[in-house]
Amino acid sequence: MVVPQGSLGTWETSSIVGNMFPLLVVLSIIVLWAGITLEDAEELLEQYGILAVMVPTMVDMGGNLGAILSSRLSSRLHLGTTEFDPRDRVLWANVAAVLALAATIFTALAVGAYLLGAFLGIGLPLTTLLIISLISGMSVAVIAVVFSFAATYASYRLGVDPDDTTIPIVTNVVDVFGMVIFIGVSALVLGF
Template sequence: MVVPQGSLGTWEWKSIVGNMFPLLIVLSIIVLWAGITLEEAEEMLGEFAILAVMVPTMVDMGGNLGAILSSRLSTRFHLGTTKLDPTDRVLWANVIAILALAATIFTALGIGAYALGVLIFDTPIALSTLLFISLVSGMSVAVIAIVFSFAATYGSYRLGIDPDDTTIPIVTNVVDVFGMVIFIGVSAAVLNF
């Protein structure tokens, strides 16, 4: 079977592994930073257990938002319907949709964490504080996800690498790291830890 070759590389496993293996090694090293940050925040997370419950959702949702936008941008590249143009209304609509989704998700996370904290942990953290931590962290992560989605998609395309192969690993790993660092930093600042 002959696989047609386009301008963005091939579908041969050697090409994909050759492009991805070095990238995955670098991204694995970067993700260690998130683990180190989490370990350094062990005391705060032990004292305010509800924050430890929020960590996986915070990190996961940021990566998911970036993956959604990266996927949409990659699809538009493959269809030939996009270019880097600040006047492109569809690009701005995608950015606004990601920000609106982030605001909804991180508001729900703050409210859900508070409810869970009252039911299970008898949390001393006020609803307004949890909402502030969740929204400031979440919206910051969403902006980072948007920036890295654009950078990874356009960078891959410019290098002649299929954005479908590179964008989601890059965006999710980078957003995981920044998501963890931002969440821990905002939490520590707000709780004066």
């Protein structure tokens, strides 16, 4: 599919601000949910301090994975090389790369948290940290993939440049889901 020149919005400041301001207001309200979830999990995080160390990386990496895929999809749209066809092998290769990266990052997070916890004397068993990190992380990665595709496709269909919208949408939504999933999986695994 060849994308016609100018069909994905303009580079005018007023157009970008007009598209982004309402979106950022809505996304700011959504992100409040992550803060409320974190506050509700205060007792869990105080009892298992190493989980509090994992929270920023867990949330940040999920958003970063979504941003990577969103950027790749947006670039392919601008180049006219994507069709959002389920048979497109390049799309599936991008998804596989993001999921492989997620598995690597969240395994490293668990190992790093284990080593830090052992050093500080606040640790949990490595298997517990791996279960929490990989279940949470891979779930967040799948959500990042879904929202990357949805935000990019919706932006394109609405005639808005995906470069302006996808990364804020995906990172904010994935941050919220990342927090909720991480706290939920941690509580479930630890029987809290």
